[in-house]
Amino acid sequence: MLNCSQKLGVISVKKKIIIVGASHGGHQSILELLSRYDDVDITLFETGDFISFMSCGMELYLENSVTNVEAVRNFRPESFPQKNVHILNNHQVTKINSDQKTVSVTDLENGKSTEESYDKLILSSGVNPKSLPIPGKDLENVYLMRGYDWATKIKAKLEDPIVKNITVIGAGYIGIEAAEAAVKAGKHVNLLDVIDRPLGTYLDSELTDVISEHLAEKGVEVHTGVKISEYSGQGNQVQAVKSDQGNFPSDVVIQAAGVQPNTAWLKGTVDLDARGWIKNDKYLRTNLPDVYAIGDATLAYSVAANKKIPVALATVARREARYLVKHLFEKTPSVPFAGIVGSSALSVFDYHFAQSGLNSFTAERAGVKIASSFYEDTLRPSYVPENKVNPKVYVKLFFDPENHRLLGGAVLSTYDITAQGNVLALAISQQLKVEDLAEADFFFQPGFDRQWSLLNLAAQHALGEVEFTKK
CATH class of the missing domain: 3.50.50.60 (FAD/NAD(P)-binding domain)
Structure with a gap:
């Protein structure tokens, strides 16, 4: 010490x-x-x-x-x-x-x-957490999805049989989590967001299309492009969320509209x-x-x-x-902070995804030019039937269009392949190229993956190579 x-x-x-x-x-x-x-x-x-x-x-x-x-x-x-x-x-x-x-x-x-x-x-x-600056934001049962006090209040409402309709504002990570918890508690859920798709700031459309369909299958009513004007109620109790797409009956409103x-x-x-x-x-x-x-x-x-x-x-x-x-006690630190990649993961009912680095939305916001590639396959060789745990897997890669340096990526499947997100994070932090990922030496065992691993195949696909046989 x-x-x-x-x-x-x-x-x-x-x-x-x-x-x-x-x-x-x-x-x-x-x-x-x-x-x-x-x-x-x-x-x-x-x-x-x-x-x-x-x-x-x-x-x-x-x-x-x-x-x-x-x-x-x-x-x-x-x-x-x-x-x-x-x-x-x-x-x-x-x-x-x-x-x-x-x-x-x-x-x-x-x-x-x-x-x-x-x-x-x-x-x-x-x-x-942000509370929408609209009339009715101080009504009872209008909650924020953050912190100990809010957690205990929301939990009580999920367990209250009188509560039937819950409206969640914001379809990012926190909003998705709130919607899923509410559905599992037996509530009717409307999920509203001002942007055009759920998780749109985290994942590109090929992946959010899969998730949107899955949310609907699970009973979450997703409404996008919604402009909310008011939380209305009788007395101090919220009863509805008013918007340009109509009114949504609401015994409880959970705000997850950013920070x-x-x-x-x-x-x-x-x-x-x-x-x-x-x-x-x-x-x-x-x-x-x-x-x-x-x-x-x-x-x-x-x-x-x-x-x-x-x-x-x-x-x-x-x-x-x-x-x-x-470096706290160095007059001038010997090295600057190396920086971060920014990686996260989430389960959405039966699906699991992980993302790392940039995507189309964050790259545009940061003014970074990117190229991308979307790859869809099965987790294991095609001779393994789907009912023997061989689900579809999806990969989106982002890279510099000129030098092919990896800038971001995401994986999605009903099987938990989120650890692949850590592989992407390491590749991005070490400034590897798509070519490096295409040839990276990963293990193979048909009970787990393919002869070329999933990220190998996604990178080879991004390079326009003839795809490895799926046999």
Whole structure:
């Protein structure tokens, strides 16, 4: 274990580290600080009353697939019994006083404010879910699909036999999870989105067409291109969602319409972009000395896009925290943050998909020119019948049209092939080309795959090669 002051070449002095936010970035920062240094004093402030609820685990909780709601978390305050770690929930950091190197903190339980000093300040303030700015958003039973409190409220409604109709706003990951949990609870579900297809910002149309059909088969009524005007009700109770495509009866409305950075409190102090994302440099430093920013409230450097883009993923926050703490006490870090690929996966009833890097939507938004290729096959050789676990598999690859460097990809099947997404992530991070993937040495066993593995075949297809026999 290192002494942070030894790294500076001076006499050891205990360094006070303040962390804002108890989600993935904050948690990983504590782990890294304790692992790497023995002379730090760590204080973490969390606005909420429940430390480190994992919203990405909410669907599992709603479907009774976890032990209990108290367990759907990264850590508890008592997870860190060390005397140099102080974890305070219900404490809101309201201001950074960079000249004095202090933060203003309000104890939300008693309203008292204090000034806390720091040597290093790590901002991992995260994002807040968006509530549509329309009439009726404050009606009862209009919920957000994020956080401990909302999870318990939604769970109660899913178990309430009086609740028949649930409308989910937003057909991204969180909205899909909400819709699936509601259907499995026996509710009638309308899924609404302003864009033209569910999961449209994550997957290209060849894959979303498969998922759209599957959602309909499972009883989810998907409505796209919808412009919502109002949540209407009688008294304080929501009863319908009004839109340009008609009214949708709603005993409960679950909003999953995106997120926004939790940075309003930083305006005028920390440099933000026009949308409120924290600006940080290639070393994750803000414009203020000894103040750093990681996680969902920042833009992450994308290896595929070669620029910073919004990537709100736990994996990103944890990698940034690991890098940051490793170099926290270097005057100028020896290397910049290497960047991320951005990978994720989701189950949609019987289908499973994983995606990594860019797709058509994110590439266009980032101004990156891409080529793409769609490949459809079976998981195993054709002599294995479908009823012996040989389902269809789908692959979409994205690459630079000039040098063929891999920039993104996605896989989809009713069989769980999501681990292939990790192969794509590694290939993208190492800047491999389609030709490299076409010839990569993967195993073969007909009980698992093909003589040329699925990603081999998808890459060969992208190169226009004569397809390997399906016999």
